[in-house]
Amino acid sequence: MSPERGSYADPAVDYHVEIAFTLNGAEVRIRVDPAERLLDVLRYRLGLTGTKEGCAEGECGACTVWIDGLPVDSCLVPAVQARGREVVTIEAVDPMRLRPLLESGATQCGACTPGVVMTALWILDHPDLLETHTVRELMAGNLCRCTGYDGIVEGVLEALEATRDTEREPA
Amino acid sequence: MKVEAPATLDEALACLQAAPLVPLAGGTDLLVHWPGNLEAKAGHYVDLWALDELRGIRRDAEGLTLGALATYWDAIRDSRIREEFPILVQAARQVGAIQIQSRGTWAGNVVNASPAADGVPVLMALDAVVVLASASRRREVPLDAFYTGYRTTVRRADELVVAVRLPDRGNAVQTFVKVGSRRAQAIAKVGLALARSEAGWRVVAASVAPTVVRCRTVEAALDAGDAFAAPEDLLPLLREDVTPIDDLRSTARYREMVLARVLWHAIAEAA
Ligand SMILES: Cc1cc2nc3c(=O)[nH]c(=O)nc-3n(C[C@H](O)[C@H](O)[C@H](O)COP(=O)(O)OP(=O)(O)OC[C@H]3O[C@@H](n4cnc5c(N)ncnc54)[C@H](O)[C@@H]3O)c2cc1C
Ligand code: FES
Ligand code: FES
Numbered sequence: 001m002s003p004e005r006g007s008y009a010d011p012a013v014d015y016h017v018e019i020a021f022t023l024n025g026a027e028v029r030i031r032v033d034p035a036e037r038l039l040d041v042l043r044y045r046l047g048l049t050g051t052k053e054g055c056a057e058g059e060c061g062a063c064t065v066w067i068d069g070l071p072v073d074s075c076l077v078p079a080v081q082a083r084g085r086e087v088v089t090i091e092a093v094d095p096m097r098l099r100p101l102l103e104s105g106a107t108q109c110g111a112c113t114p115g116v117v118m119t120a121l122w123i124l125d126h127p128d129l130l131e132t133h134t135v136r137e138l139m140a141g142n143l144c145r146c147t148g149y150d151g152i153v154e155g156v157l158e159a160l161e162a163t164r165d166t167e168r169e170p171a
Numbered sequence: 172m173k174v175e176a177p178a179t180l181d182e183a184l185a186c187l188q189a190a191p192l193v194p195l196a197g198g199t200d201l202l203v204h205w206p207g208n209l210e211a212k213a214g215h216y217v218d219l220w221a222l223d224e225l226r227g228i229r230r231d232a233e234g235l236t237l238g239a240l241a242t243y244w245d246a247i248r249d250s251r252i253r254e255e256f257p258i259l260v261q262a263a264r265q266v267g268a269i270q271i272q273s274r275g276t277w278a279g280n281v282v283n284a285s286p287a288a289d290g291v292p293v294l295m296a297l298d299a300v301v302v303l304a305s306a307s308r309r310r311e312v313p314l315d316a317f318y319t320g321y322r323t324t325v326r327r328a329d330e331l332v333v334a335v336r337l338p339d340r341g342n343a344v345q346t347f348v349k350v351g352s353r354r355a356q357a358i359a360k361v362g363l364a365l366a367r368s369e370a371g372w373r374v375v376a377a378s379v380a381p382t383v384v385r386c387r388t389v390e391a392a393l394d395a396g397d398a399f400a401a402p403e404d405l406l407p408l409l410r411e412d413v414t415p416i417d418d419l420r421s422t423a424r425y426r427e428m429v430l431a432r433v434l435w436h437a438i439a440e441a442a
Contacts, residue, residue, distance in 0.1 A: 017176070034173060034174040035172040035205070037202065037206070058203060058267065058270065059356060070269070071269050071273060073199075073270040073271070077274070078218070080176065081198070119270075132253075137264070140268040
């Protein structure tokens with residue numbers, strides 16, 4: 001590739017760096033190899049295996065987590081870039097919020113589900129997004145080989161509807 | 172693998188002056204298949220992601236400045252951009268999906284230099300200027316002079332792109348069309364950005380040459396007021412401007428025909 005690439009693979013040198021970030025509300029401090037992705041650190045260093053690896057190339061969204069409130073593919077984030085950021089994973093999700101998704105058939109084999117849920121809940125937390133986007137467009141980065149997507153889209157729409165109903169009820 | 176983590180732009184430029192490091196922005200190009208990529212593992216990177224001075228989009232009397240870390244999502248959520256530079260938003264919404272849009276940067280798209288890029292054609296149609304900085308100097312290069320060949324650019328190893336600037340031209344026409352295998356998450360088989368301002372027509376095509384290119388023969392004809400009765404009438408001009416090839420995504424013949432048709436319809440709509 002580009003000739004400007006330097007070589008830093010000296011086995012005698014330790015290139016690990018210490019990083020600190022917020023993970024699901026708690027402070028994490030950990031030494032990482034610069035070659036580790038956020039996905040690797042979550043799954044294999046911190047034991048949070050809810051986040052899945054599908055494609056390792058940003059296509060499937062199974063590895064979706066939030067960084068500073070936005071969905072990202074954790075397979076494309078070098079762990080060192082989590083430094084100082086707020087990371088939220090599927091482990092932080094309140095299971096009660098999953099009901100509309102379960103009831104609409106948004107999950108079958110479940111491989112895509114943690115990622116789907118992270119994007120779906122982000123949409124639910126920001127209903128104003130639907131002024132410019134459809135649920136389908138916002139969910140386009142989460143591939144699912146089972147459901148045919150209708151269940152996912154319906155689940156999100158129903159959950160949005162349910163949120164609106166609760167808001168309308170007098171306190 | 173080694174990653175430098177400068178806290179300021181000056182520190183980052185000093186790192187690059189000392190060694191030819193690979194700049195790392197949103198990582199959506201660089202990290203694809205990173206775990207199995209031995210070349211990536213031997214790399215020495217400079218992480219730009221913490222450099223807040225490169226973040227954000229600024230609008231002033233001269234135009235629009237996209238900081239080097241401005242993402243697609245930053246543009247999509249900006250109501251002024253939606254109004255004044257709608258093709259930026261149209262293109263941004265077709266780059267991957269939210270997970271890519273939230274991290275992918277305009278500057279990364281420019282430097283990655285893919286002939287199939289979606290950010291580059293719309294920026295080029297709006298006469299974007301690439302602002303480069305090294306420890307010792309700053310220079311500006313028009314985006315249409317930034318590429319020297321397939322995936323090569325005028326950027327020197329000690330330089331960073333610090334911003335992409337768009338002049339304020341009040342573009343009356345702005346159209347972006349991406350033809351891919353499917354609507355979401357596809358790489359362009361043919362891309363077209365069309366704009367018209369006081370500076371004249373801009374016709375920029377993607378995936379039909381070693382770099383994203385301006386179709387200057389077509390631009391000159393449009394500026395001269397030429398009309399085209401059918402898409403086929405554009406072909407002789409386009410053949411002066413583009414050199415499509417057969418590859419895994421499409422064929423040269425398909426690309427040429429589709430570009431002519433898409434362009435013809437875009438011109439017709441703009442008229
Ligand atoms: C699933 C998926 C879908 C995608 N879809 C599309 C698409 O539809 N259309 C499209 O155009 N692209 C697409 N991309 C490619 C990519 O998202 C874009 O090119 C993006 O803009 C790259 O920006 P980045 O910040 O992530 O770049 P990085 O990966 O961080 O860097 C890309 C290149 O630019 C260099 N670089 C970055 N910033 C600077 C700087 N400031 N100065 C100097 N050099 C710099 C890096 O060294 C590297 O060579 C897709 C990628 C994925 C994984
Ligand atoms: S594993 Fe990250 S997008 Fe597929
Ligand atoms: S439920 Fe099986 S991939 Fe989505």
